[in-house]
Amino acid sequence: MENGNETLMADFILLGLFPQMKYVSVLIHIIILVYLASFAGNLILLLLIWMDLKLHTPMYFLLSQLSVVDLALISTTVPKMAINFFSGRKNITRLACGTQLFFFFALGGAECILLTFMAYDRYVAVCKPLRYAVIMNHAVCLQMAVVSWIGGVLASTAHTSYTMSLPMCGSREIHHFYCEMPGIMKISCADTSTYELVVFVMGIAFLVIPFGLIMSSYTLIFLSVLRMKSPQGRNKALATCSSHLLVVSLYLGPCVFMYMTPGSSHTPEQEQAVSVFCTVLTPMLNPLIYSLRNKDVVGAFQRVVGKHLISEQKT
Template sequence: MEGRNETLTPDFILMGLLPSMKCVTFLICAIILIYFAAVPGNFILPLLIWMDLRLHIPVYFLLSQLSLVDLALISSTVPKIAINFFSGAKNITHFACGTQIFFFFTLGGAECILLTFMACDHYVTVCNPLRYTVIMNQGVYLQMGIVSWIGGILAPIAHTSYTMSLPICGSREIHRFYCEMPAIMKISCKDTSSHELVVFVMGIVFIIILFGLIMASCTLIFLTVLHMNSPQGRNNALATCSSHLTVVSFYLGPCVYMYMTPGSSHTPEQEQAVSAFCTVLTPMLNPLIYSLRNKDVAGALQKALGKH
């Protein structure tokens, strides 16, 4: 492989979402409908939180940042899918490919950190309610938002620079519907095993630390709930934890499958399905999971609709 000439054209070819499927048109239309459902949901939620003073508290600030992350994540892939499908084009420029990889890692890292901070906020709310305003003051949750975005940006700079500098000596076909680091490394004529090991180790450390903090906070919440005398307080705490754990499993589950298991154990169809779930379906589900059972958000929406 090292002796092969590097392909001169800078563009990559995106093979699309499950191109061998007979009902791919129906699948693309379904994804576009999901996009048009996800965009308003992830836009309206931060808008409601900004408009209603009752929602100017840390957990809703973090939730608004999560919605912005999901909005950017789904917008970084679906429009390109639709443009390529309806125009018949499959190419993506080198710069656009690198941009997709950078945003995927940045937004994914920011989402993981935000989910961890939200778990910490739930812990303080349930286990230390009298000290909540002291611990979770305005400065703290603004720092949480800043750390989430900066923490999400740091690693992708190195990963994107490395991936987009890899020589491509053969076909530039990417069997995905958007650019991903593993897909680029597969078509490179350079040995990337050392970098794959680095990504694997970093993924383990990153996910285990964050997931461990989330599980620790939920465990302490459950232990506190067991000693609650108020059934309503117990139900509210359990509902909050269950919603949060659902979103965490939706996001971290696919990440573990994609980046912490051997690539040889995945079929292209499995990787495509997991990628679609992570980048398309999850951003639509998150605002629904967090807002449907939230009386404060529902009240803010009713108030906004009443004014207009």
């Protein structure tokens, strides 16, 4: 019993990002710069949506929720990685590991659901424009946000409670830069074959089904776009939809590789590379994709900056 308690209370060891890499310090500094850019980009996008009345629409409300998720997701992994690297420490307490795992899954699940709702929003906007204001009203948008967060939290609670209860009989070294479920399962001495099946089923629920719904929405959207007579309306619809479709591909694609394929089929280095892409690069790319390819966001930025410059000149 005493040994069991020690197993449950002992710290984990995070080996860090690509521990065998020769110039890993350069990569760490690049990731920190990406983190700062992602934090600034998502924060600016949130401020623009909040300050500009023209962006107070269902699409941008859902986009603001996506920015909140991205800000929290990248902050769940990168700061701890940077602290461990610069301090020379590799340990993480069991409580901190469980907390990191919980927020990672909660935010990841919320993003999958949110991306599905955003595709539905685009479907209604393009295919049912006359009923858009009725279908996508304020109450519905709030319900979509709540369902996204609750869905992520419920799935994360199940994953975290099981993963953190696994017995660790040998090495406590996690071959990753943050506490990740596959990494913990690999160092457990328990039989996790049944749980791997559960993870696969959860992957279907949070990855395959959302992807199928998103692709169905865009199939209907593209069919509707082809019937449009106005080139301007066709281009506008394709521009807004292509941004979201690109974000979906960047996020769901790597996640399918990570959680829908057997853990034995990819190396720790491959898992870390995919994790860097999902948790670091994607949160930085999302605001860039939605701002650089969106005239509404660019216009809002110009209006906000213009008002600020005018107010400074008056003072």
